[in-house]
Amino acid sequence: MARILPISAFQFIIISSLLSSFSMILVSGEDHEFVKPMDPELFGLKKEKLTHFRLYWHDIVDGPNPTAVTVVQPNSSQTKFGMIRMIDNQLTLGPESSSKLLGRAQGFYASASQQDLSLLMAQNLAFVQGKYNGSTITLMGRNSLSNKVRELSVIGGSGLFRFARGYALLTTQSFNASKSDDAVVEYNIYVLHY
Numbered sequence: 001m002a003r004i005l006p007i008s009a010f011q012f013i014i015i016s017s018l019l020s021s022f023s024m025i026l027v028s029g030e031d032h033e034f035v036k037p038m039d040p041e042l043f044g045l046k047k048e049k050l051t052h053f054r055l056y057w058h059d060i061v062d063g064p065n066p067t068a069v070t071v072v073q074p075n076s077s078q079t080k081f082g083m084i085r086m087i088d089n090q091l092t093l094g095p096e097s098s099s100k101l102l103g104r105a106q107g108f109y110a111s112a113s114q115q116d117l118s119l120l121m122a123q124n125l126a127f128v129q130g131k132y133n134g135s136t137i138t139l140m141g142r143n144s145l146s147n148k149v150r151e152l153s154v155i156g157g158s159g160l161f162r163f164a165r166g167y168a169l170l171t172t173q174s175f176n177a178s179k180s181d182d183a184v185v186e187y188n189i190y191v192l193h194y
């Protein structure tokens, strides 16, 4: 059995501050401008908040004005493995395509499973309304189409979404298999940001 060495809080503070100043010397080296610690408050990062967005994502593959374009065709018709589609999909307030435009989902999705219909999704949600105009949320994750609810990760963002993290829950609102899989998907995004 391993013996636990008794160590007082005071000793712990001394040892850890020695270790951290030693690593500071290692990191800063000769170039003192290369890296420096910053106070998040001076950077305007005061309080992290949680925001919920609900919006509708329109994947238009069919018709004269598609917003999802297949750039790599799949070889397997069952799982569409290997297929890649670039998207510039509308994000709207309600499920109808005539609903108010909130932004666009720009990126791609790729069929990444040989066993079922599962997509790798990588997209930036670029907002165009109000205070969010010009800010983006970056989503990435696995979209297994056989699941009723799918989850993507918020892996970052820009503008108001700097340092963002969180997740998005996806549920299909409508789907038309006779129109090359045109779909409207509800996105519920929970994002921590400053």
Ligand SMILES: *[C@@H]1O[C@H](CO)[C@@H](O)[C@H](O)[C@H]1NC(C)=O
Pocket: 072, 073, 074, 075, 081, 082, 083
């Ligand atoms: C499909 O098959 C062709 C011919 O075998 C090959 O050149 C191509 O890279 C394959 N594409 C995918 C996405 O697997």
Ligand SMILES: *[C@@H]1O[C@H](CO)[C@@H](O)[C@H](O)[C@H]1NC(C)=O
Pocket: 128, 129, 130, 133, 134
């Ligand atoms: C969003 O920002 C762009 C570029 O700055 C601007 O042209 C546009 O009018 C803005 N839209 C709204 C709704 O504020």
Ligand SMILES: *[C@@H]1O[C@H](CO)[C@@H](O)[C@H](O)[C@H]1NC(C)=O
Pocket: 175, 176, 177, 178, 179
């Ligand atoms: C699906 O698309 C077809 C062809 O455009 C259309 O006739 C049909 O009404 C659509 N179905 C739904 C449920 O939107």
